[in-house]
Amino acid sequence: MARIRFLRFCFLLFLLAILIRLFYWQVIRFDDLTIRAESQHLSTSTLDAPRGLILASDGSILAANKPTFLLFANPKLLEDKKEAAKKLAAVLEKDESGEILAKLRDDLSWVALQKDLDLEVKKEIEELNLAGVGFDSQSRRYYPEASSAGHILGFVGADSLGRQMGYFGIEGFYNGELKGSGGVLAEEKDARGLPILMGRFLKKEPQSGYALTLNIDRTVQHLVEKKLKLGMEKYGAKVGSVVVMEPKTGAILAMATFPNYDPNNFTEFPKESYKNPIVASSFEPGSTFKVLVMAAALNEDLVKADTKCDSCSGPVQISGYSIRTWNNKYQEEPTMTDVIVHSDNTGMVFTARKLGIDKLYKYIEDFGFGALTQIDLQDESSPDIRPKEEWREIDLATASFGQGVAVTPIQMVRAVSVIANGGYLMEPQVVREIKMRDRVKRIEPKVLSRPISEMAAKVTVGMMVEAVEKGEAKYLAPKGYKVAGKTGTAQIPIAGHYDPNKTIASFVGFAPADDPKFVMLVIYNQPSSSIFGAETAAPTFFEIAKELLLYYNIPPSN
Amino acid sequence: MACPCKVDMKRLKQSEEKTPKKTLKVIRIGVVIVAVFLFLEIWLVNNLSTFGGKIQQIKNAQAVVKLENQVLENRIAKNTSLNNVEEEAARLGFGSAKNLVYLKTSLVASAR
Numbered sequence: 158m159a160r161i162r163f164l165r166f167c168f169l170l171f172l173l174a175i176l177i178r179l180f181y182w183q184v185i186r187f188d189d190l191t192i193r194a195e196s197q198h199l200s201t202s203t204l205d206a207p208r209g210l211i212l213a214s215d216g217s218i219l220a221a222n223k224p225t226f227l228l229f230a231n232p233k234l235l236e237d238k239k240e241a242a243k244k245l246a247a248v249l250e251k252d253e254s255g256e257i258l259a260k261l262r263d264d265l266s267w268v269a270l271q272k273d274l275d276l277e278v279k280k281e282i283e284e285l286n287l288a289g290v291g292f293d294s295q296s297r298r299y300y301p302e303a304s305s306a307g308h309i310l311g312f313v314g315a316d317s318l319g320r321q322m323g324y325f326g327i328e329g330f331y332n333g334e335l336k337g338s339g340g341v342l343a344e345e346k347d348a349r350g351l352p353i354l355m356g357r358f359l360k361k362e363p364q365s366g367y368a369l370t371l372n373i374d375r376t377v378q379h380l381v382e383k384k385l386k387l388g389m390e391k392y393g394a395k396v397g398s399v400v401v402m403e404p405k406t407g408a409i410l411a412m413a414t415f416p417n418y419d420p421n422n423f424t425e426f427p428k429e430s431y432k433n434p435i436v437a438s439s440f441e442p443g444s445t446f447k448v449l450v451m452a453a454a455l456n457e458d459l460v461k462a463d464t465k466c467d468s469c470s471g472p473v474q475i476s477g478y479s480i481r482t483w484n485n486k487y488q489e490e491p492t493m494t495d496v497i498v499h500s501d502n503t504g505m506v507f508t509a510r511k512l513g514i515d516k517l518y519k520y521i522e523d524f525g526f527g528a529l530t531q532i533d534l535q536d537e538s539s540p541d542i543r544p545k546e547e548w549r550e551i552d553l554a555t556a557s558f559g560q561g562v563a564v565t566p567i568q569m570v571r572a573v574s575v576i577a578n579g580g581y582l583m584e585p586q587v588v589r590e591i592k593m594r595d596r597v598k599r600i601e602p603k604v605l606s607r608p609i610s611e612m613a614a615k616v617t618v619g620m621m622v623e624a625v626e627k628g629e630a631k632y633l634a635p636k637g638y639k640v641a642g643k644t645g646t647a648q649i650p651i652a653g654h655y656d657p658n659k660t661i662a663s664f665v666g667f668a669p670a671d672d673p674k675f676v677m678l679v680i681y682n683q684p685s686s687s688i689f690g691a692e693t694a695a696p697t698f699f700e701i702a703k704e705l706l707l708y709y710n711i712p713p714s715n
Numbered sequence: 716m717a718c719p720c721k722v723d724m725k726r727l728k729q730s731e732e733k734t735p736k737k738t739l740k741v742i743r744i745g746v747v748i749v750a751v752f753l754f755l756e757i758w759l760v761n762n763l764s765t766f767g768g769k770i771q772q773i774k775n776a777q778a779v780v781k782l783e784n785q786v787l788e789n790r791i792a793k794n795t796s797l798n799n800v801e802e803e804a805a806r807l808g809f810g811s812a813k814n815l816v817y818l819k820t821s822l823v824a825s826a827r
Contacts, residue, residue, distance in 0.1 A: 218792040301792035351767035379797040712817040
């Protein structure tokens, strides 16, 4: 009996030990083991959101997404590394397989061999049936028009955490709208990694980025780039820029600069080329600025088109400086129209003196200079206008013909569009609409202010038409059309003085003058064939303008 | 006096003989039904366990088709780019218009 009791006691002790152990695993270690079990059969993956498309005004694609693949290998699973490296090198078009072989070291379980592979290359590698080789899906931004509109679009790179991020242009400004938001998929999988139908399934759908439709007209953009490129070769300029804007709405129809870069391969270009000079570089506008000063004086009713200048028969002396005309030729009592037609600096000094520093400064600000235009491109900057308190009479005089005042090309073209559209300062806009998930948001034209009256604008237009018909560029104007324009040749300030041999040659204008469809500014920085705007920027302007008048089906008025 | 609670033993024996047969029949039918459901469940669960593979195949096929669509869209975009169109147009002998005449109503003669 005693032995039976002892045996019974041992069994009970053993049972107690089992119960204690079960309690330990099922109660005390419950949370930890549950997590480990879930991690084994619950698979969680992130679902990348496709970046939104960027479309031209006709719906054609300017920026899309290209599926690419990262080729990786598990060296431990590769039987014949030399053979595998040789086969891969052949497909990847490498001269030697040594580079690939060096990566396939025995001590690694995962090694990246090549990134940004196309789908066709991936299929070729899959046909090799190499064990231990796999692919990670990636996505890369693709610009089918290559370098066309590169400065407008910007590019997509990686941020400090390796996530896709837009830089410069539209990609940078609208990065938040374009990037979308990623999703998550959590599902139970069996031992083979296949999903269990009746298992747990949690999915958060990725939200694609919004698609943007631009005001950019693909045909106009292509035409502008073609003509600008030809002009760069012909006139030997360091930098050339053209911007075309619709004056009534502020819509940017085209914008081009050379040298430019291809956003598909932005890393192969110098970083200096990423900046869009049209919104981020400043220049002294020279004689193109005269039309704005004249419009201001007309608006103040200080002068009329036929007001005569009684101090324009020779150079004007101010504070020890001598203000001369560009060709040192002077007229006896030229009218204000003559002053614009012949680009008479002395006549502009006469006009500016009537305005005075206070009024001229106010109109410079009213025309949008010294402040950002708020164009929807990343990296816009604006040069400051020297404080009014620091202005002297000589500054008033030089500002009247566009020297001593720094502007950006987008500020300049927008200011001239005020004259073209009857007096309204518009916000320049590149994007026309944003296609969201459930609606389309249209970006409406925005009137910021009205610096001048319709009458002042109309009179200024008349002067600019005469400047084209009777000025240095009269032989270039298209027959039968009324084109309003003004040439500009501004000396470049270098180390405290102006270099007479280095200029910024420009031409700004719009057509048809009575109902303008477009305003355009052409700038050549340091053209070598000629320093004058009439001989470089003006011909390019009229070549583009002729094509635009044809493209927009605008018949000649005469 | 005979007890009124006395049961007819003969009838009781007969009923006792009938009851086991009925019960057995019910039990047999029950077992068959349970067995059928058991096999049905095993068959369904087995099918479900392999469905994951089919679903994964469909997902993979869908992903491949989506990728190919994207590649084709990009190819269309590249082929219709204006640089490409201009080259093709030149190759096909197209050129820009040289002499243009805009027709005004005064220049057009018509007869009814």
